[in-house]
Amino acid sequence: MTQQHPITPPPELVAAWCRKANDNEPMFPQVAARAAQWGADQELEACCEWLDREGWSGESRQLRAARRPKPSSLKEQALKVLSETELRHEWTMADEDIIRRALEQLDD
DSSP, X not given: OOOOOTTSOOHHHHHHHXXXXXXXXXXXXXXXXXXXXXXXXXXXXXXXXXXXXXXXXXXXXXHHHHHSOOOOOHHHHHHHHHHHHHHHOOOOHHHHHHHHHHHHTSOO
16 A cells, blocks of 8 residues: 555545535536645644744744735725725726625624
8 A cells, every 4th residue: 555645635535525516616626726725734734833843933823824814804905995996096896895895894
């Protein structure tokens, strides 16, 4: 039996991805994207664990933050849209959607 590469997803996980794949789209691209993300996450965690063991825990946190940044909040997205539309002098439908969703989250 050949040894499995350390970032090869377990068969159970691949089966779960296949079950979650959208029936309306080809399954392979969705499963391939999930597999690539899973592998990248495994490698990042292994690197961060090594840094932690070597006494570089601050750098480990910085690496994780740089490679897996948290998505912008809706407020941040809306402010970015406003500053960009000032320069462009036009709105897109996507811009309007972000602004509308941000405003809908505000209390009356």
